[in-house]
Amino acid sequence: MNNLSRRRFITTGLAAAAGVSGLGALAAIAHRYRLVPPDSAGIYGAGATLTYASLKLLTRHSMAREFSKSQICAKPFANYVDPPKEDYKSLEAGGFIDWRLIVDGLVDRPASFSIEDLKRFPKQSNITMLQCEEGWSYIAEWAGASLSHVLKEVGAAPNATFVVYRSIQPDWWDSIDMSDAVHPQTLLAYEMNGTDLTYGFGAPLRMRVPRQLGYKSVKYINRLTVTDDIKKFGKGLGSSGTGDGYSWFAGV
């Protein structure tokens, strides 16, 4: 090995070592500041992580765009949902009086709220866009209890990292990180455009996360679980849809 190739070998080796340890340091920082999404493994993990980390940093204090009353869409679109099951039908027949939102997990006071209970909390509303991953959209006014208020009521633990929310429809659940959970525009919505939600739009209760695509706004919510370990839920990817390839983070 002559001098030149030895020098080249050493510099290449040093550069490679610096690159690898640089990546390692980046990964450690990303984990430390919770910039790694639950679906960061797998072939699309690199893209999902880059998107989540950069948008988390950019949107630390941002608010979803809000619109004027005149921009509310006269013809919102409800999208397809499976027909209701027996348990839902009997609750609907009773005017949802017996509908309960169970809140458990890392909370001081596990609770179970009726829709009337939620309506007694301060009513928050916003006129925002619901944007479907397919490409269509509409603007509506949603009103409900802010998720951050509900989390305060039950005393969510300071070390919690995610809120998992479940639909009464089988195998339909999702989760958001704490910064989205306590975001002032994130609602447990029971009203749309001034009237109670209808079946197509998620009656009696749907999640509204306006800084993310529509699929994070799960319909027919009946349970919230506060957690510090998202890997314990389902396949550990943070939502029921992630298994089909839909990224967990839908801020896009």
Added chain:
Amino acid sequence: MTETRRQRYSVLVRVTHWITLLAFVALLVSGVEIVISHPRFYWGEVGNVNTPSLFDLPIPSSRRMVETGYDFKLEDQNGWSRSLHFQSAWLLVLAGFLYVGTGIVNGHFRRNLLPSRTDLSRKSLWSSIKQHVRFAKPTEEASYNVLQRLTYLGVIFVLFPMVIWTGLAMSPAFVSAFPATVEILGGQQSARTLHFLFVIALVLFLLVHVCMIIRAGFLKRMRAMIMGGVNE
């Protein structure tokens, strides 16, 4: 006859060229899959199957909610398509930054792509257009002709930036931090429609680009962009 080998493309240009092609093909395939789920386009902030469209693509859809005139529905491929789309977008943007950044610093754009003043004269432009219209077989020249230069500059500094901008303007999180980026375009659905139209322009460029390469000698041009040199 002695052959001399002349360096035509730097390693960086070659590597970023092929990364861009790889990412572009992945973006195109996944983008087509995403469009299939809703082959309707709108102008303004919002649009859905209950509102009038600007134009519809005459293709079947992967969702039964969209009336396409076809009596069948395609398979929904949006899950992996969206993941592939955004991962490839990152690859394209990172390769693009590397290419543009070094190109500005090392004078690649000034030297190889910026047309000279005489190139831009009416006479020289006209003769270049005439040559292209006649499909004259290009000669092996040391540098790009004026139409090539203008086209490449347009692709690098207009079409790709616009595709990236209109893509970001569709992201609800991104526009929550930078609302002007979507408002200037006329709304979220306008951004989606423009994204589609700019991609059509890029696809047209790709088709012409490949045709020109075939006309100029496919194997020779491929070898130049892979190995870097041209034998003369």
